[in-house]
Amino acid sequence: MRLSLATLDRVRSGVRRPKFDPRALGIGIAHLGCGHFLRGHQAYITQHAIDAGSAGETQWGFAAASLVMPRVRDALAPQDGLFSVLIRDGETTTPEIVGTLREIIFAPENPAALIARLAEAPIITLTITEKGYCIDPASTRLNPEHPDIRHDLGAKVPKSAIGWLVAGLRERRARGTARPTIISCDNLPTNSRILRQAAIDFCGLRGDHALADWIQRISFPCTMVDRMVLATTTPDLADAEALLGMEDQAAVVCEPFLQWVIEHIDGPRPQWEAGGAEFVADVAPWEGAKLRLLNASHSAMAYLGGLAGLTTITETAADPDFAPLIRRFILHENGPTIAKGGPDPADYANTLFDRRWRNRGIRHLLKPIAGEGSRRLPQRFIAPLRENTLAGRPAPCTALALAAWMQYATGRDLHGEPIEVNDPLAAVTTGFAGAAPDRLVDLYLAREDIFGPDHPGRAALQQAMADLRRLGAREAARAAATRAP
Numbered sequence: 460m461r462l463s464l465a466t467l468d469r470v471r472s473g474v475r476r477p478k479f480d481p482r483a484l485g486i487g488i489a490h491l492g493c494g495h496f497l498r499g500h501q502a503y504i505t506q507h508a509i510d511a512g513s514a515g516e517t518q519w520g521f522a523a524a525s526l527v528m529p530r531v532r533d534a535l536a537p538q539d540g541l542f543s544v545l546i547r548d549g550e551t552t553t554p555e556i557v558g559t560l561r562e563i564i565f566a567p568e569n570p571a572a573l574i575a576r577l578a579e580a581p582i583i584t585l586t587i588t589e590k591g592y593c594i595d596p597a598s599t600r601l602n603p604e605h606p607d608i609r610h611d612l613g614a615k616v617p618k619s620a621i622g623w624l625v626a627g628l629r630e631r632r633a634r635g636t637a638r639p640t641i642i643s644c645d646n647l648p649t650n651s652r653i654l655r656q657a658a659i660d661f662c663g664l665r666g667d668h669a670l671a672d673w674i675q676r677i678s679f680p681c682t683m684v685d686r687m688v689l690a691t692t693t694p695d696l697a698d699a700e701a702l703l704g705m706e707d708q709a710a711v712v713c714e715p716f717l718q719w720v721i722e723h724i725d726g727p728r729p730q731w732e733a734g735g736a737e738f739v740a741d742v743a744p745w746e747g748a749k750l751r752l753l754n755a756s757h758s759a760m761a762y763l764g765g766l767a768g769l770t771t772i773t774e775t776a777a778d779p780d781f782a783p784l785i786r787r788f789i790l791h792e793n794g795p796t797i798a799k800g801g802p803d804p805a806d807y808a809n810t811l812f813d814r815r816w817r818n819r820g821i822r823h824l825l826k827p828i829a830g831e832g833s834r835r836l837p838q839r840f841i842a843p844l845r846e847n848t849l850a851g852r853p854a855p856c857t858a859l860a861l862a863a864w865m866q867y868a869t870g871r872d873l874h875g876e877p878i879e880v881n882d883p884l885a886a887v888t889t890g891f892a893g894a895a896p897d898r899l900v901d902l903y904l905a906r907e908d909i910f911g912p913d914h915p916g917r918a919a920l921q922q923a924m925a926d927l928r929r930l931g932a933r934e935a936a937r938a939a940a941t942r943a944p
């Protein structure tokens with residue numbers, strides 16, 4: 460027996476399910492990107508908002524579109540859009556049925572349906588990953604040479620999310636429908652503003668300046684999203700079947716923690732705060748906290764823990780050699796570099812260590828986090844090290860984490876054994892293998908595309924690299940965490 464509207468009442472007792480009838484839920488949100496994160500985050504929060512609200516909240520169902528592959532549509536369609544969220548907390552897994560996905564569209568097969576939803580829904584949201592924005596990383600503007608953008612400029616059926624969005628907005632303007640609220644939910648600083656500019660740039664490439672002016676006046680509130688939503692495995696699907704008493708081919712696995720910080724919205728919207736979201740005037744301090752406290756800590760653990768032979772965030776954060784370094788890194792190095800108005804770094808660190816990183820039910824591997832360091836580390840390590848150095852604040856933990864990346868990205872560990880490197884500049888950095896500590900630092904600092912001109916942290920990086928090579932990752936971490944401020 461498979462999960463569906465017809466079998467919902469036969470789900471095992473004790474499993475939380477929608478308090479509303481999913482059949483009665485109207486569609487108020489058109490969503491691009493029907494992946495795991497939508498299901499474990501926005502759709503889940505929206506369900507809790509509807510459950511906590513009045514009858515008027517039942518207008519906020521999702522029409523979600525897969526843009527590339529029909530796999531998610533094929534899994535959800537036989538289930539009438541229903542799926543389970545498996546919340547793992549240590550040895551405990553708590554399932555919940557979510558019913559807010561009311562229409563699943565595979566865009567290449569049914570482009571008219573997606574255009575119609577984009578032209579009607581009061582809210583448009585996106586989870587398309589950073590790569591889905593087709594932007595130039597240096598300028599954060601639309602890349603006109605991206606193959607999907609080049610295709611979309613001359614095609615009736617788009618490939619890119621930007622092409623779909625602009626096509627829907629063009630139809631919306633032609634119909635005279637009110638402007639929507641458009642919300643990016645991807646891990647990209649100033650995400651919705653980048654999205655608006657990409658849409659305007661696309662219109663400019665098409666010569667449609669009137670539509671560009673119309674889009675300029677749409678509200679694009681930025682957001683910060685956070686929750687570990689893992690790729691579903693075959694054992695996870697077996698767990699879902701055991702917990703529900705029936706098959707669910709669209710189950711997702713999450714940690715208990717969730718966060719959604721959204722800039723204020725003037726138009727109609729769900730009462731997302733009832734589901735755990737928070738509305739703020741400016742999301743930038745929250746973005747900065749996630750980037751420089753959480754994401755940067757993950758990167759530090761990936762490189763240092765990886766060089767020490769560890770494999771997951773949980774075991775690295777609990778390791779007595781690395782935990783003190785990460786705590787000092789958050790509180791005394793990257794913490795002072797984030798803008799005021801967001802979370803308190805001490806509270807943030809306590810949440811990470813006590814609620815999130817000790818959760819052995821979430822297997823967060825270091826190896827994927829270690830990828831694309833040359834793109835990720837300028838904001839996570841390099842800019843904070845510059846700011847601390849210029850302010851006269853020692854940052855030995857940041858310098859050591861950056862030195863660990865420098866070693867890792869050569870494709871050789873501290874014993875000369877090979878490491879698989881996933882980085883846009885791997886062809887360059889693997890050529891640095893075998894260089895002496897000072898020489899290795901200078902080779903990296905010469906890369907202005909990563910470090911910028913004249914980075915002031917050279918002395919700290921040389922010390923960190925020397926310690927790393929001489930002492931190894933564990934002893935170097937202990938030394939950095941206890942170094943006098």
